[in-house]
Amino acid sequence: xxxxxxxxxxxxxxxxxxxxxxxxxxxxxxxxxxxxxxxxxxxxxxxxxxxxxxxxxxxxxxxxxxxxxxxxxxxxxxxxxxxxxxxxxxxxxxxxxxxxxxxxxxxxxxxxxxxxxxxxxxxxxxxxxxxxxxxxxxxxxxxxxxxxxxxxxxxxxxxxxxxxxxxxxxxxxxxxxxxxxxxxxxxxxxxxxxxxxxxxxxxxxxxxxxxxxxxxxxxxxxxxxxxxxxxx
Amino acid sequence: xxxxxxxxxxxxxxxxxxxxxxxxxxxxxxxxxxxxxxxxxxxxxxxxxxxxxxxxxxxxxxxxxxxxxxxxxxxxxxxxxxxxxxxxxxxxxxxxxxxxxxxxxxxxxxxxxxxxxxxxxxxxxxxxxxxxxxxxxxxxxxxxxxxxxxxxxxxxxxxxxxxxxxxxxxxxxxxxxxxxxxxxxxxxxxxxxxxxxxxxxxxxxxxxxxxxxxxxxxxxxxxxxxxxxxxx
DNA sequence: CTACTTAGTGTATATTTTACACTTTAATTT
DNA sequence: AAATTAAAGTGTAAAATATACACTAAGTAG
Numbered sequence: 001x002x003x004x005x006x007x008x009x010x011x012x013x014x015x016x017x018x019x020x021x022x023x024x025x026x027x028x029x030x031x032x033x034x035x036x037x038x039x040x041x042x043x044x045x046x047x048x049x050x051x052x053x054x055x056x057x058x059x060x061x062x063x064x065x066x067x068x069x070x071x072x073x074x075x076x077x078x079x080x081x082x083x084x085x086x087x088x089x090x091x092x093x094x095x096x097x098x099x100x101x102x103x104x105x106x107x108x109x110x111x112x113x114x115x116x117x118x119x120x121x122x123x124x125x126x127x128x129x130x131x132x133x134x135x136x137x138x139x140x141x142x143x144x145x146x147x148x149x150x151x152x153x154x155x156x157x158x159x160x161x162x163x164x165x166x167x168x169x170x171x172x173x174x175x176x177x178x179x180x181x182x183x184x185x186x187x188x189x190x191x192x193x194x195x196x197x198x199x200x201x202x203x204x205x206x207x208x209x210x211x212x213x214x215x216x217x218x219x220x221x222x223x224x225x226x227x228x229x230x231x232x
Numbered sequence: 233x234x235x236x237x238x239x240x241x242x243x244x245x246x247x248x249x250x251x252x253x254x255x256x257x258x259x260x261x262x263x264x265x266x267x268x269x270x271x272x273x274x275x276x277x278x279x280x281x282x283x284x285x286x287x288x289x290x291x292x293x294x295x296x297x298x299x300x301x302x303x304x305x306x307x308x309x310x311x312x313x314x315x316x317x318x319x320x321x322x323x324x325x326x327x328x329x330x331x332x333x334x335x336x337x338x339x340x341x342x343x344x345x346x347x348x349x350x351x352x353x354x355x356x357x358x359x360x361x362x363x364x365x366x367x368x369x370x371x372x373x374x375x376x377x378x379x380x381x382x383x384x385x386x387x388x389x390x391x392x393x394x395x396x397x398x399x400x401x402x403x404x405x406x407x408x409x410x411x412x413x414x415x416x417x418x419x420x421x422x423x424x425x426x427x428x429x430x431x432x433x434x435x436x437x438x439x440x441x442x443x444x445x446x447x448x449x450x451x452x453x454x455x456x457x458x459x460x461x462x463x464x
Numbered sequence: 465c466t467a468c469t470t471a472g473t474g475t476a477t478a479t480t481t482t483a484c485a486c487t488t489t490a491a492t493t494t
Numbered sequence: 495a496a497a498t499t500a501a502a503g504t505g506t507a508a509a510a511t512a513t514a515c516a517c518t519a520a521g522t523a524g
């Protein structure tokens with residue numbers, strides 16, 4: 001695996017997965033503690049080498065599952081990183097994915113051992129990471145921030161039923177700006193894709209908010225006709 | 233290189249490059265004729281295996297140079313394709329780039345032999361291509377169509393000096409819709425990024441159009457402040 | 465029953481987008 | 495040299511969208 005003096009016609013490669021979550025306050029990124037020599041550091045979500053029998057999308061799903069115990073999660077490839085010297089152990093090209101998950105209070109259920117030491121970090125305050133992982137997380141963040149302006153990915157961070165205030169907080173956290181409550185609600189409701197449920201919050205010490213759900217299948221059919229769901 | 237029965241920890245990989253051009257009428261894609269057995273077909277721009285000593289971006293630039301004789305061209309990675317069976321000769325993951333070039337009447341000056349048989353095809357009428365190259369070209373087109381809505385990539389298809397009508401034709405070709413001339417001009421000029429030159433077309437049998445140039449450095453500084461140049 | 469906290473709502477103004485048709489200029493034709 | 499042809503270049507009104515802004519409603523806690 002060490003770099004040879006003659007060109008080799010193959011390289012190792014891996015998938016990396018940047019995982020975003022939201023805790024009702026701010027956007028978070030899941031980072032794992034790297035304990036292997038030669039140094040100890042945080043790193044972005046583990047890459048995994050990909051095997052010959054596995055599509056890269058499937059490899060990314062596997063990595064995500066091993067870390068979180070979750071299946072059927074929003075997961076999208078966003079860039080591949082291939083500088084010669086990006087990895088100290090030799091040439092490793094990585095195909096990077098980002099994932100957006102709903103954080104529930106049960107926490108994560110990692111399947112494999114290496115994923116045990118994973119913690120959420122504020123997206124706007126990422127520590128120094130191993131290798132080129134800061135670059136990867138940055139690009140994932142850029143992608144997420146851009147994407148929310150033309151696709152309804154905010155809902156991926158929320159449970160099935162959510163309040164408009166929760167949704168607004170997500171847009172504010174991702175777009176990094178304050179949004180007017182009335183204008184936000186008007187805009188979101190104008191698309192006709194949110195259904196108000198006959199349910200309200202319980203146990204809150206103030207007026208209870210209505211729950212809504214997002215009509216995903218209706219969105220998909222509108223999207224085919226050129227409709228854009230987004231907010232700048 | 234054939235698929236083994238046991239997992240291998242590496243795979244071959246390549247870069248592919250989808251090249252767009254514009255001939256004052258429509259958007260074109262450069263395709264090369266594939267003559268190697270076992271079959272003959274058009275394919276998207278040649279992938280090339282990447283060597284251990286080469287960054288993937290550099291490899292893409294090299295491929296582009298070999299095909300066109302051009303350097304310093306718009307070139308951007310957009311997706312990686314890694315299905316197990318995408319290539320008949322075994323597992324090859326490819327990092328795909330798209331490029332936008334100015335077509336001048338000199339034509340192309342391919343450097344390497346394999347690129348001699350390259351022809352421009354209308355982007356909306358691509359023939360059946362080898363491997364998964366139709367998928368790759370489709371995704372490149374989607375990327376281009378999306379990108380033009382928030383970045384001034386149209387200028388990459390034009391010479392230094394261009395008329396507003398040329399520019400409009402590019403937007404129409406890429407966005408696949410008619411645009412009102414007055415509204416288009418007003419919008420484009422409103423950004424303050426086009427400088428009208430003291431030069432006009434010559435030898436045209438109608439009123440001669442003014443030439444303009446695009447102020448790229450000014451655009452870059454505006455972009456840093458959050459400015460978006462685009463058209464939907 | 466009072467205080468506290470967040471949910472929920474309307475309107476006026478500014479900005480942006482859209483739709484639309486004629487005059488100007490240069491070369492070519494007669 | 496006058497008429498024809500072809501694309502360049504230009505303004506305005508209406509519609510749609512985005513923005514700015516402040517109070518009332520409802521539920522809980524004390």
